[in-house]
Amino acid sequence: MIADTHDAALHQNRSASGREPHDKLRRRWSVIAVLIASAILVQAAFAGAMLSGVDFAFAAHKAMAALLIASTFTAGLVATIALRRIPNGLKLGLMLLALAFAIGLQTAIGKMSANGVNLMWLHVPLGVALVGFAMQAISAARKIGRGRERATNHDAPMRKLWSI
Ligand code: HEM
Numbered sequence: 001m002i003a004d005t006h007d008a009a010l011h012q013n014r015s016a017s018g019r020e021p022h023d024k025l026r027r028r029w030s031v032i033a034v035l036i037a038s039a040i041l042v043q044a045a046f047a048g049a050m051l052s053g054v055d056f057a058f059a060a061h062k063a064m065a066a067l068l069i070a071s072t073f074t075a076g077l078v079a080t081i082a083l084r085r086i087p088n089g090l091k092l093g094l095m096l097l098a099l100a101f102a103i104g105l106q107t108a109i110g111k112m113s114a115n116g117v118n119l120m121w122l123h124v125p126l127g128v129a130l131v132g133f134a135m136q137a138i139s140a141a142r143k144i145g146r147g148r149e150r151a152t153n154h155d156a157p158m159r160k161l162w163s164i
Contacts, residue, residue, distance in 0.1 A: 021145075022086065022144060022145030022146075023145075025083070025086065025089075025144050025145060026141065026142060026143075026144045026145060026146075029079065029083075029092060029141040029144055030138060030141040030142055032075050032141070033092075033096075033134065033137045033138040033140075033141040034138055036068070036071065036072055036075065036096075036099070036134055036137065037131065037134035037135055037137070037138055039064065039067070039068055039071070040068065040103075040127075040130050040131050040134050041131060042064065043061065043064045043065070043068065043127070044127055044128075044131070046060045046061040046064060047061055047124075047127065061110075065103070065106075065107040065110065066107075068103050069100055069103050069104050069107060072096055072099050072100035072103055073096075073097065073100035075096050076093055076094070076095075076096030076097035076098075076099070076100050077093075077097070078093075079092050079093035079096055080093030080094060080096075080097060081093070083144065086144060086145050087143075087144070087145055087146060087147025088140060088143040088144050088145065088146060088147050089144055089145070091140055091143075092137065092140040092141055092144060095133075095136065095137045095140050096137055098133075099130070099133050099134060099137060102126075102129075102130060102133060103130060105126070106123065106126050106127060106130060109122055109123045109126065110123050
């Protein structure tokens, strides 16, 4: 009984020291990805407010575009460099960089629309697609550090027991 408890404690300590860094990274990058997805959603809300004639909405939509490009590109760059050796880390970094590029494209299309070019038909669905893309980034962030654990499946029953 005492031996069992001791073994369990040892196992937990070992697993804690083995998994803790990736757990923290997963949590941190999931929060970042959720913030980016939420900001894109807020951007759509500003667009709606703009179309409803709310005064500040156009300026907010414009400012949010710049903020989104800068934050998503920075997050993508940091993830690509810092997480490149961690399973699924490089994938997340490249996804965020691609998302930053797509937001840049969306901004260019929005500006052209505002200048009279007939591109609203593209600007609106691309905005919706960007939300979906950001959701993919959230799911990639939740997989950081998990690739190799899955490949060596010897501790799968234990993980199932702890429901991770
Ligand atoms: C990440 C998503 C989005 C970005 C980065 C973005 C960016 C922009 C930018 C930079 C402009 C031009 C502002 C200027 O004059 O400089 C613009 C205009 C506009 N956007 Fe967006 N936008 C996004 C999503 C959306 C969505 C989802 C909608 C609609 C539901 C929308 C509707 C509009 C409208 C109606 C305009 C005004 C165009 C006009 O004046 O003719 N945008 N957007």
